[in-house]
Amino acid sequence: MAGEYLAANGIDLDAEMAKTQFEHDFANKAAQHIKTRAPPPQYSDVYPSGPLRKIVGVRLPHKPPSTLWDISIADGKIFAIDSHASNSHDIGHNPSVLVASGRLLAPSLCHAHIHLDKCFLLQDPKFADLQIEDGDFEEAMTLTSKSKSRFEEDDLLRRGRQLIEESIHFGVTVMRAFVEVDEEVEFKCLDAGLTLKKEFEKRCEIQICAFAQLPLFSGDDGGEEIRKLMTAAAHREGVDVIGSTPYVEEDEVKMKMNVRWISMMALFNNKPLDLHLDYHLDQSREPMIWSVLEIIKGRNWVERNGKSITLGHCTRLTQFSADDWQRLKEEIGELPVSFVGLPMSDLFMMRTESGVRGTLPVPEMIEKYGLNAAIAVNNVGNAFTPQGNCDPLSVASLGVAVYHAGSNKGAEVLYECVSSRAKAAIGCPAASLNLAVGDEADFVLFDRINVGWRCRKSIKEAVYDGGQSRQTIRNGKLTTY
């Protein structure tokens, strides 16, 4: 009956039921496919993007805000910088021309130091029971260690992918990502890091640092197992950097053994070295930095073409006198040493009993002592750094207050600390704020079109408040939409 009624109204019930069955089967198959499919589609499959030939009508750092410029790009580099030709025939619907309409263009951003494997632990539902109560270093180590015992490929990829996506959105084109290697996680974090490095290779350069966060010489077996794992990791294809954390060893002798062993690994494998060093504010303890420089010099690092050495945290150095800084500059000499300050984490984690905080005085180290230094995010969403996001500029912004760097020059140094100086600290080519022909076409474009007088017109304004809406260009190609 119903069939006749529906047929009279132009509806074929059999056909409708067959269609419903088909949709049901299709949905089942799709669900099955989602369950069994491997990685998600590559970004480039979804948003094909050819190289940009020109970016027209940009504001540039160090140029009067009233002037606009056209950047020509060839082979991933700046080919020409000309005054903006407002009547250019290129403007319009040419997909290789990006119309900037007065937005500020600056060199892209860089994470000189970010932990890829332990990001978003406080937000991910899988680790929801592991929340901060005390907020101290011991608790952060305990919570992270409990989380690590649950790490699996799916959550490592999910969290890491999120961090990289958000970072690209903020203007990042290159990062040094730490992935831990130890008896608990073995190569899980490293494998996930290497997978993500490959997945994002067209959009972001990811340097993978195989990292011993746990002691290499303390513990029940004297560190034998972790050293075996680190040795194997150092030989893995795709591992770019070797790193360790001497301060976690149980005594000073073992800290030095840690530095000797890991520096030897870096030198023999011809890879850069990254140490997380002197992460305390205890004035009674001799800073490890002096031993590190002595050990590295003893290896004839420069003569043997040793790669770059990057030293993170180093909060103990905040108690240095002017003489100590001067001595540091002299002892470094020709060694390719850079420091990375991590104020987001340091200010949360590091305080003396009397409440004094400490983070490396990075602008002063650069301007007063001529040291190579940068600042970085370090951790996102974990017990070491619960606050903040994946935006390197947010650290520069915090730096305005922490280092009292509100002037034009002060803000520009802070921008360099998350851009050119950060890239240099991890051994990458780095364009300065004076963009020039031949520089890499790796940029960040601030704001959306038509935000009027609120648009960022200078680096200083971008450091004060970087805003949320940006476009990123790497190698002359858009990596965000």
Ligand SMILES: [Zn+2]
């Ligand atoms: Zn770190």
